[in-house]
Amino acid sequence: MKSFDIVTLTINPSVDKSTHFSGLVAEQKIRCKQPQFDAGGGGINVAKAISRLRGSSLAVFTSGGAVGEMLKDLVAKEKIDFETVETETVTRENFIAVDDNTNSQYRFGFTGDVLSDSEVQNFLETISKLKPKYLVASGSLNEGLSSDFYQKVAKIAKQSNSKLIVDTSGEALKKVLETGAYLIKPNVGELAKLVGAERLEMEEVNEAAKKIIAQGGAEIVVVSLGPQGAVLVTKDDYEFVPAPNVAKKSTVGAGDSMVGGIVWALSQNKPLNEVIRWGVACGSAATMNEGTQLFKIEDANRLFEWLKNK
Template structure:
């Protein structure tokens, strides 16, 4: 059985805490911080692990923070392939105000990835690709990387008949789509930037997705619409699925959890309707937990069953 490779080009350590309330220019007493590995593809690997599926997490790792990131992944028994880098792995900071349940997210810029480090990442993908069924490229692109890096990954995927799933933004996303991917998961803003079309209504979302699909550059577009669920479009299929109503505590990792749920469905042979519902169940379940915590499997199972009952 072929494996899953997740690619995270801007990994991070997510440090989260909570305070009674956020007050400017005062010393705030925080709870003990919680440290978790983060970044798009890494979160996908972590979420897949919770669903009982193993994957290989490929990412750059630099300095003491990089070593800490690797140790945190070891604690979760995530198979990893770290590319050592000159620059330190970044840290992000999340603070929750207990008084209002508001979440303040401080995202640090991703450190520059040097050309020789970029080449090492690509080399590892080439070496592993023959045994990979799905490559999941998720998260932001760091400074210094070639805009067409993901296009190069797409060419490797095509050559080895691996399915490439992409969840990113900007020029890297455009280049990846131009080369061709299996599944694309943009949000509405990313879809608007990618196509130049308005995407407020379901009809507009469907038309914008078809602009990509009809060029033969993508088989499946799943547009994430936050609390409104997702809209799935293929060449001959279109469906909007509303998300279940839950008490939201945090949105950190929800998009990555959604990707993981869809990858899980793909590997288990689900049809497209069930694949997307598993993704929505995972993404929604992730919003039910505080800070940077991902979903609980029991919540996913319950939400998935509810969504499946709604299939017409």
Template structure:
């Protein structure tokens, strides 16, 4: 089995801390921490941490791009960066130590030219063997047309999409293998409030009928997740854990689901493994997305 991830708008995540965030003041900050970021890159990091075979494909440019590549290589994550003229974006988080609140500043990222997008598609096409799964995850860079997802659909055996906003809406008719909206994103797609579990299931089935994917996994936060296919529904509760870090929980869930499916596990097992992956991300310290031992322990406990 092989998995490739696509991150069209990767980021170098920079985290620091200050006592209090006050406007117009100079805020003296702690030593910054640098981490590779962006949806598909996070998915690749988690798949790698869980022992899966994965390649992260992403556009990369400028000094931030060099640092991003270096961090991923040091972590042992296989990568296939695509050089671009623009500079890889930064995502900046300031933790306010007096309150424990994080303040996140997300920059837009570089515009990708058509030749750069074509180069990224060719890198995917040239990967050894056709990937069993391609996971396209994260936001689109400025000016990137959402039809990019249609161009990715035929490059692997199965396409998994985790995006939002107009990019997610444009996935109608793509017929990916799996799409993972949040409850808010699903409500936006169907244009109505989903007040009950029956409403949620009906809306997920609407996405199937509109050609978004063969499988819809609706992430419900502390209520767990709902998986819907043409002939079944599966709802599993969340695994209660103390929250040390909420960043990357959704990406970790997608990574664990995809890896379980790539290993030949059933949809039931894959969803349970995905929920364990999301819960493990809440436990992990800042420099890690998940720890394999946490995922396996939570997965085993959820099935007992």
């Protein structure tokens, strides 16, 4: 099998269906435009972002039923290498709709069905054979899946000498910190929960991130600040990058695009001050497109050039 420097994991992928309508009226039939279908789920979106940057990765994800077959077709159309773990349950779908009258976006997400113990074990065994330089664990967990799932992935990454990059939240992220990761990407609210604070002001973010690093939870903490940008923190450095002012059409996939830009830049041996700027550039560029399309490379390149001086 071909080896990959980057492997992305999506235990709970989806097919994302997006559409437009005019006027939301309760108890009336809402007529929608022809839907667009996209492969979704954290790790798959990260792989798509890397592909847009002319990088390569292997996307590992679960697939079940007719929706799972559609998901594989959609990933193949993106020209992304992938390996699937087949499941008895059907892959989930998500629905995104934009009201053209108000430009309001409505996002409906569904939980993934329960996986069997053997399917979960098969997924973990698949990961353990790959041994990439960078292993990206991103996205939500299926209904009923133990919150220590990503911690098990972290242990596999340690055994394989892979640098683990984690983008998840809640108890699943807390468990990862017990084993340790190379890089985590919480938002400010998630970071506050990780350090036991009710909330964090901007000037407290650096200290909170360094606390996680000092405890061995991660080597690098990237904190997403939404429309304000992001910060990258290591034990020695702190780098704040403001988000460029762009015309936003959709925030779907912006976080995954940021992770994709970060991982791609790391794989290209870029310095950390450029790594975080590629992340912010890709995340901001993703908001310029409708639905779940992520970003265009020309937008990401242009925003990165602007951010180089910021």
